[in-house]
Amino acid sequence: METKKLTLGLPSGSLKDSTFDLLQRAGYRVHSTERSYFPYVDDSELECRLFRAQEMSLYVEDGVLDVGLTGWDWVQENGSDVIEVAELVYSKRQMTPARWVIAVRSDSPIRKPEDLAGKLVASELQSVTRKYFQSRGIAARVEYSYGTTEAKADLVDAIVEITETGSSLQSNKLRIVDTVLVTTTRMIANRRAWEDPWKRRKAENLATLLKGAIVAREKVGLKMNVPPDKLEAVLTKLPALRRPTVSPLADNSGYAIETIVDETVARDIIPDLKRAGAEGIVEYPLNMVIP
Secondary structure: OOOOOOEEEEEOOHHHHHHHHHHHHHHOOEEEOOOOOOOEEEOEOOOOOOOHHHHHHEEEEEEEOOEEEEEEEHHHHHHHEEEEEEEOOOOOOOOEEEEEEEEEEEEOOOHHHHHHHOEEEEEEOOOHHHHHHHHHHOOOOEEEEOOOOHHHHHOOOOEEEEEOOHHHHHHOEEEEEEEEEEEOOEEEOOHHHHOOOHHHHHHOOOOOOHHHHHHHHOOOEEEEEEOOOHHHHOOOOOOOOOOOOEEEEOOOEEEEEEEEHHHHHHHHHHHHHHHHHOEEEEEEEEOOOOO
């Protein structure tokens, strides 16, 4: 009997490494050679292909791919008619949304979008940028940029470029005027594939695991033992949204506590937990946290 398969598009380029890392955390072994566009995955029900994020939604809409991972910006730019399965907030450097921003030279007289009326703006995100100006009644001229857009800031009046932190723009002596679009990675699906119960369930399962891997990236698990007379004091130091798991030790000498906290919180509370009476404190990394 032939194995059913879900064809999954993965982004090449800047998102490739962070996407492969996310899949690894979600329990999948994925790797590809430098020149291969067909990554190996240790799931016989998945068939992976690499495409540029800019064109991913086009191939999903046309049915070349059942599902794909790409930025919301490119779905909007292409006007693709696809199903949004899940929002996955990760990018090439951080676990935060990215922004397409209007940027000008630091010494430019342009201070607000309206100052660009009749001016020339360059962007790879041409359609979205045009709609931005049209929606505000600003008659700016928007030309397509074939990459290295930041280098063209001296040749045009403004650029619209993507940024995560703004540090690259700042290092190139550029100043942000306004945000055109906030974007995150999305899992999108072909409409016909989504109507197939097996493919839909497979895609939803994958989305659940990926979201769990994203949540886990900023959290750690904590384990500790606590004497009976120190239990309440230790519990008050734990900031978990839900009560932690508390189990009696086999010899009735105290309790074992296990909980999940933000990684940045753990470093602050571990000394307090020790002072409150916790013993044998163990911090461990997490691959997935499914709410």
